[in-house]
Amino acid sequence: MRGRKAEGARTKAAGKKKDMPQSEIETVQTTEKISRAEAAYRRRFDRHLDELKWLYMELYDNGPMFAELCDQLHCFYEERAKDLKKKDAEREKRPDWYKGNDMLGMMLYIDNFAENMQGVQEKLSYIKSCNVNYIHLMPFLDTPKGRSDGGYAVSDFRKVQPALGTMEDLESLTTACRKEGISVCMDFVMNHTSEDHEWAKRARAGEGEYMSRYFFFDNDAIPAEYEKTVPQVFPTTAPGNFTWLPDAGHYVMTSFYPYQWDLNYKNPRVFNEMMYNFLYLANKGIDIMRIDAVPYIWKELHTQCRNLKQVHTIVRMMRMIGEIVCPGVLLLGEVVMEPEKVVPYFGTVEKPECHMLYNVTTMATTWHTVATRDVRLLKRQLDIVNSLPKEYVFLNYLRCHDDIGWGLDYDTLHLWGCEERSHKQYLNNYFQGFEGESVSRGELYNADPVSGDARFCGTTASMCGVEKAGFEQDEEAMERALRRDVTLHAYMFMQSGIPVLYSGDEVGQVNDYSYKDDPDKAADSRYLHRGKMDWKLAEQISDKKSVAGRIFGQLDLLEKIRRSSQAFTVEADARTLDTGDDNVLGIDRVHGDEEILGIFNFSEYNKEVSVNGVEGTYTDMLTGEQLSPEKIPLPAYGFCYLARKHG
Numbered sequence: 130m131r132g133r134k135a136e137g138a139r140t141k142a143a144g145k146k147k148d149m150p151q152s153e154i155e156t157v158q159t160t161e162k163i164s165r166a167e168a169a170y171r172r173r174f175d176r177h178l179d180e181l182k183w184l185y186m187e188l189y190d191n192g193p194m195f196a197e198l199c200d201q202l203h204c205f206y207e208e209r210a211k212d213l214k215k216k217d218a219e220r221e222k223r224p225d226w227y228k229g230n231d232m233l234g235m236m237l238y239i240d241n242f243a244e245n246m247q248g249v250q251e252k253l254s255y256i257k258s259c260n261v262n263y264i265h266l267m268p269f270l271d272t273p274k275g276r277s278d279g280g281y282a283v284s285d286f287r288k289v290q291p292a293l294g295t296m297e298d299l300e301s302l303t304t305a306c307r308k309e310g311i312s313v314c315m316d317f318v319m320n321h322t323s324e325d326h327e328w329a330k331r332a333r334a335g336e337g338e339y340m341s342r343y344f345f346f347d348n349d350a351i352p353a354e355y356e357k358t359v360p361q362v363f364p365t366t367a368p369g370n371f372t373w374l375p376d377a378g379h380y381v382m383t384s385f386y387p388y389q390w391d392l393n394y395k396n397p398r399v400f401n402e403m404m405y406n407f408l409y410l411a412n413k414g415i416d417i418m419r420i421d422a423v424p425y426i427w428k429e430l431h432t433q434c435r436n437l438k439q440v441h442t443i444v445r446m447m448r449m450i451g452e453i454v455c456p457g458v459l460l461l462g463e464v465v466m467e468p469e470k471v472v473p474y475f476g477t478v479e480k481p482e483c484h485m486l487y488n489v490t491t492m493a494t495t496w497h498t499v500a501t502r503d504v505r506l507l508k509r510q511l512d513i514v515n516s517l518p519k520e521y522v523f524l525n526y527l528r529c530h531d532d533i534g535w536g537l538d539y540d541t542l543h544l545w546g547c548e549e550r551s552h553k554q555y556l557n558n559y560f561q562g563f564e565g566e567s568v569s570r571g572e573l574y575n576a577d578p579v580s581g582d583a584r585f586c587g588t589t590a591s592m593c594g595v596e597k598a599g600f601e602q603d604e605e606a607m608e609r610a611l612r613r614d615v616t617l618h619a620y621m622f623m624q625s626g627i628p629v630l631y632s633g634d635e636v637g638q639v640n641d642y643s644y645k646d647d648p649d650k651a652a653d654s655r656y657l658h659r660g661k662m663d664w665k666l667a668e669q670i671s672d673k674k675s676v677a678g679r680i681f682g683q684l685d686l687l688e689k690i691r692r693s694s695q696a697f698t699v700e701a702d703a704r705t706l707d708t709g710d711d712n713v714l715g716i717d718r719v720h721g722d723e724e725i726l727g728i729f730n731f732s733e734y735n736k737e738v739s740v741n742g743v744e745g746t747y748t749d750m751l752t753g754e755q756l757s758p759e760k761i762p763l764p765a766y767g768f769c770y771l772a773r774k775h776g
């Protein structure tokens with residue numbers, strides 16, 4: 130009906146233009162299109178204007194700067210390519226486009242994966258063969274060699290690192306991805322710039338206008354005040370939150386590495402310019418902006434300078450700015466904090482901030498469960514996540530480019546007789562392979578000899594025992610390691626949200642120790658799991674006897690199962706189950722008449738599990754066998770997906 134009506138409208142318009150010369154028809158058509166596009170812009174702008182202005186004036190009380198921002202939003206909209214606007218319109222009609230059970234991400238370093246952007250474009254068929262429809266391209270903007278923090282120290286927000294390509298290559302890659310139905314995510318590092326950024330150079334040279342875009346102090350009185358309340362992010366590699374610049378005769382605030390200078394968002398020029406950078410990059414065809422280190426972007430003396438209310442004002446404004454100019458673009462917040470601090474970054478359902486957030490506590494709790502084989506804390510954590518509104522979409526992952534910080538619920542662990550410091554030590558010992566029967570391999574990150582605190586680095590495969598079993602050529606141990614690895618992925622696919630693979634995990638890539646030979650990387654053990662993609666492994670994915678083939682084949686099966694059932698969508702009702710066994714986690718997902726049970730054995734023992742609170746007969750989705758939930762056989766480190774149709 131709707132289609133016919135639209136057709137009718139077209140015929141009428143065509144009738145009017147019947148006697149016009151072709152050139153005039155084109156002009157009329159263009160004008161009609163422009164006005165339609167303009168109307169869409171106006172509608173979105175008007176929807177947000179009041180709130181945007183209110184928040185901006187509350188923060189900056191600067192009318193001319195707000196007017197400039199509004200003008201620039203329109204300019205960026207005008208510059209936005211037609212096919213991106215088309216995509217925006219489609220996504221506006223289907224705002225839940227990213228919440229389906231078909232979403233699967235992969236994060237990758239462009240150089241490690243395929244040398245450069247053109248290389249990534251040539252490898253899109255491999256990415257598709259991994260069932261991936263969302264890629265996170267790790268930082269690729271210009272950054273100084275040796276002082277890059279893996280690309281998180283940006284020296285030019287409008288230039289690609291020459292070794293990786295150009296802005297044209299980026300556009301070509303995002304265009305190719307769009308054609309293939311792959312969304313592209315990039316990092317937007319808005320907390321700081323590199324000391325090589327033009328603003329930083331001019332600030333260092335003493336230009337007041339640019340000094341005011343950072344935090345400059347000519348003596349240590351105020352820095353010392355800040356140090357009283359601001360914890361350190363990198364206690365061993367970058368002690369203190371300030372760096373003395375002898376040539377400039379000033380201290381500058383550097384929350385991360387000394388070469389990453391914190392931007393001062395109290396200055397509206399900083400906010401405006403960074404929003405222009407955001408829109409410039411969005412216009413290159415980016416679908417998802419990962420806002421790096423977002424809790425840190427507002428600083429206030431005598432506070433911890435984290436999660437301040439102004440941060441939320443800024444993220445909310447960014448969300449509205451995105452919705453006005455490029456509503457197809459999503460914001461993914463990087464908030465590596467405890468759950469109570471993470472969830473506010475979703476904003477409220479009426480006034481949303483980020484579209485997606487990392488499920489960081491669940492990730493850390495997962496590895497705690499691997500080491501302890503005790504699922505109780507994970508069950509609690511999943512219960513918290515499952516009780517949140519379904520509008521809140523989490524990005525689930527096992528490993529990413531960063532270390533694992535042991536941010537666990539220590540209050541609960543304490544009740545169970547587990548003390549924070551010794552537990553962290555146990556986890557770090559376990560994953561280094563020092564504890565009991567541990568088969569894990571990996572290294573500490575930022576080990577602080579004073580507090581005894583440390584975080585952990587390693588790939589999923591190495592942490593599951595693939596590296597050790599491969600080295601020792603122990604086929605039985607390899608079988609167990611692969612089972613553990615696949616079970617962890619199966620469990621991750623069962624969580625609500627979007628699962629993201631870490632490139633290389635799909636073929637069981639192990640730790641890469643070569644970073645120690647590179648003086649630019651040697652001090653940062655996170656490079657252990659940032660190795661080059663081993664394409665020899667990828668060549669083996671069809672060989673079902675190879676390690677790569679076994680992992681790849683099983684993940685492929687799970688990914689297809691995930692796509693086949695609506696019970697895996699974000700909208701499904703998810704809950705954990707009582708399995709009567711602290712080694713075994715049970716998750717139940719129901720959507721409409723579809724139900725899936727996922728049962729995961731974290732222990733080294735074969736089990737027969739009886740799940741409480743569910744009944745009937747289920748079909749094992751991998752073997753096709755009929756099973757009763759009262760008698761589920763599970764091998765050591767194994768899992769099963771059981772399905773049932775209701776009604």
Ligand code: GLC
Pocket residue numbers: 278279281282318385421422463530531
């Ligand atoms: C984020 C990144 C991390 C980086 C830091 C500073 O946490 O994930 O890799 O070191 O921000 O930009």
